[in-house]
Amino acid sequence: MLAHVERQPAIRFGLYLRPSLAMSRAQTEIHDLVARQYGSMTAGKFMPHATIKGFYRSDAPVAEMVAALEPVLGEIEPFEVINGGIMPIGRRAVVVNVHHDADGAPNEAMVALHRSVIDALTPLVHPECDFTPVEPLGDAFHAHLTLMMGDSPRGLRKEILDFLRDAEPIGPPTLRAERCHLVACRSQSWSERWWTTLQ
Numbered sequence: 001m002l003a004h005v006e007r008q009p010a011i012r013f014g015l016y017l018r019p020s021l022a023m024s025r026a027q028t029e030i031h032d033l034v035a036r037q038y039g040s041m042t043a044g045k046f047m048p049h050a051t052i053k054g055f056y057r058s059d060a061p062v063a064e065m066v067a068a069l070e071p072v073l074g075e076i077e078p079f080e081v082i083n084g085g086i087m088p089i090g091r092r093a094v095v096v097n098v099h100h101d102a103d104g105a106p107n108e109a110m111v112a113l114h115r116s117v118i119d120a121l122t123p124l125v126h127p128e129c130d131f132t133p134v135e136p137l138g139d140a141f142h143a144h145l146t147l148m149m150g151d152s153p154r155g156l157r158k159e160i161l162d163f164l165r166d167a168e169p170i171g172p173p174t175l176r177a178e179r180c181h182l183v184a185c186r187s188q189s190w191s192e193r194w195w196t197t198l199q
Contacts (some may be wrong), residue, residue, distance in 0.1 A: 011054055012131075012185040013065065015117050016049035017177055019145060023083070024048035026171035027096070029094065040159060042049045042149040047198070049181075050098055050143045052117045054135045055185060057126035065182060068120040076116065078178035079109035083171055086164050087144075092152045095144035096161060098172055110143050110177065117180075147172075 019027065030046030058065065084097030099105045118137055125132050136142065147170070152160060164170075186197035 001180050002195050007137045013058055013186070014183045015053040015069065015121065016047075016181050016183055017052055017113070018179045018181055019048050019050065020172070020175040023145065023171040023175045027145050028168065030170060033167075034148050034152075034160075034164075038148075038153055038156065038189070039117065040152045041060050042151045043146045046146070047181075048145065049164070050145055052114050052143075052180065053121050054100055055130055056121065057129040058121075058124045059126055060124040062119040062182075062184075064123060065188070068124060069117065069180075069182065072116045072120045073180055076109070078176050079107075081107065081110065081175050081177050083173050084174065085167065086147070086161065086170065087133065087166055088157065088161060089142070089144065091148075092101065092148070092150050092154070092157070093146060094164055095154070097142075097144055098175075099141075099143040107143070111141070113177070178191075188192070 005029040018024070028044070032041040035044055036147050045185050053149055081098045082100060087095060087097045095138070099106060101109060115138075120134075147164060148160065184197075184199045186199065
């Protein structure tokens with residue numbers, strides 16, 4: 001099921017996998033904790049999600065995006081996702097790994113969902129979209145639930161990882177991937193209160 005939003009100029013869109021209620025609750029509790037303990041606020045401005053297609057510019061009407069996505073999503077059965085625990089990504093992000101199956105291989109259903117969504121939406125992405133060219137796509141895609149983003153304090157990487165690993169397990173050991181949301185960000189600049197414009 002996709003949420004419909006009206007088209008406005010310069011809106012950024014994204015397609016996100018919504019976690020289960022239990023996982024969403026656990027993720028937001030950590031967002032609140034790291035905001036209080038370390039001042040890391042950015043991850044908690046977003047709704048709990050695993051990014052399937054990150055924010056992109058498009059001149060296509062929302063109805064055209066929905067028409068491109070619904071056949072793809074309609075063919076994909078809900079599937080199990082393994083909570084792979086905490087891991088760092090990059091130099092300052094900490095996430096819950098939901099990319100791998102129980103054997104440690106990439107979750108084939110997650111990879112297929114990503115590939116199908118990218119194939120459906122890429123023709124609708126504006127040629128001047130600034131995020132899509134640098135977005136980790138294809139083999140670089142790694143499904144995750146963000147706990148802390150780039151605003152984590154510098155020099156505290158090990159302490160933060162140890163602190164959050166003490167909180168494990170964060171969320172249930174498995175969850176069902178069964179619902180995606182098409183999200184619009186109506187802010188014209190990331191320097192604005194962009195999180196208040198998500199729909």
